[in-house]
Amino acid sequence: MDWPGATQVAATIRRLERIDPGAHRRIKGLRLVTAFGTAAMLGMQPSIGNALTGSLAGGFALWASVSEGQSTRARSTRDLAALCASAALGAAGLALLAPLLAGIGRAGPELMLATGAFLAGYLRRFGVLGTGLGSQIYIGQLLAYGGGLGPRLLSGPAEHPVSVAAPVAATEGRWLSTELVMGLQAAVAAIIIVALNEAVGLEESAWAITACVYVIANTSAGTLERVWRRLLGTAIGVPLGLACLPLAAHLPLLVWSAAALAMIVYAMALPERYDIACGAYAFTLIVTLAASGEHSIMLLASRAWETMIGGAFGLATALLLFPLKAPSPTAGSPAPESGQPGPG
Numbered sequence: 001m002d003w004p005g006a007t008q009v010a011a012t013i014r015r016l017e018r019i020d021p022g023a024h025r026r027i028k029g030l031r032l033v034t035a036f037g038t039a040a041m042l043g044m045q046p047s048i049g050n051a052l053t054g055s056l057a058g059g060f061a062l063w064a065s066v067s068e069g070q071s072t073r074a075r076s077t078r079d080l081a082a083l084c085a086s087a088a089l090g091a092a093g094l095a096l097l098a099p100l101l102a103g104i105g106r107a108g109p110e111l112m113l114a115t116g117a118f119l120a121g122y123l124r125r126f127g128v129l130g131t132g133l134g135s136q137i138y139i140g141q142l143l144a145y146g147g148g149l150g151p152r153l154l155s156g157p158a159e160h161p162v163s164v165a166a167p168v169a170a171t172e173g174r175w176l177s178t179e180l181v182m183g184l185q186a187a188v189a190a191i192i193i194v195a196l197n198e199a200v201g202l203e204e205s206a207w208a209i210t211a212c213v214y215v216i217a218n219t220s221a222g223t224l225e226r227v228w229r230r231l232l233g234t235a236i237g238v239p240l241g242l243a244c245l246p247l248a249a250h251l252p253l254l255v256w257s258a259a260a261l262a263m264i265v266y267a268m269a270l271p272e273r274y275d276i277a278c279g280a281y282a283f284t285l286i287v288t289l290a291a292s293g294e295h296s297i298m299l300l301a302s303r304a305w306e307t308m309i310g311g312a313f314g315l316a317t318a319l320l321l322f323p324l325k326a327p328s329p330t331a332g333s334p335a336p337e338s339g340q341p342g343p344g
Helices: 006-019 021-043 051-067 073-104 108-145 150-154 178-200 205-215 220-243 245-250 252-269 274-291 297-320
Strands: none
Touching: 006 021, 021 051, 021 252, 051 073, 051 108, 073 108, 108 178, 108 205, 178 205, 178 297, 205 220, 205 297, 220 245, 220 274, 220 297, 245 252, 245 274, 252 274, 274 297
């Protein structure tokens, strides 16, 4: 005899199997949540480090797990080590060089993020691992830029597909490679946002820079689609997160559990549904910031408009700075649109 709700549960399981055959993406989601929690807790042990090292360790492990896409344990271990090392390199580089830019202006140290933005695009030419390495360098810079602010732990990019499509060939006659153009587009957009922050002051400019970095795709049309999907997901995820703020103060364990579930949804949706992945990630960011002690509604809500700013500048550079087009049919079949890894 069926128990109450059995039909609905069976229907949900069937839908999950259609979305995620074999549960591979669900397993990946559990892996990245586990990696984040384990690394963060180890990093905060008194005998090892403090809140800052816990923040860095958790961030490195989370995004390395998102970026890694190998099929064997040996190769996964190799790539995870390389990805974490790249994040550490990015963090160390920013920590050492950003003080030299402090004299330029209030937003001077942010200029270092433009180098990571460039590498996040350019290193795609070296395949899945190269894409992850470039993204991790930027993430390391971003986490270091946040200093010791634990609540900003999840402010980095997070929508890395499990596998990355081959780059679209450059338009006939183009003397710049597709990956070089993508890097330049992301870097120029980042520099413009830094200048805007210096001029008028943004609530959380790093979120805008991150958005512009990860909407850049290998065609202008692909960038437009990613901007639209990112904005749509963020517009849904942020209000849902804000609606859960009353729970953050009284039921933090429930909030963290909801965030973990949202990251599993993110891992499942990412390859085909960038909008859903962005929504799940935006929700996670808002509720974890609130559960960690950030109570400024202005800052939390700024996730939405900072994403709009970053998306707008990313799209503008994609359309105006060496715009990329899919090759003509005579040049071969175009590869699927491939964007950057990045948060919702």
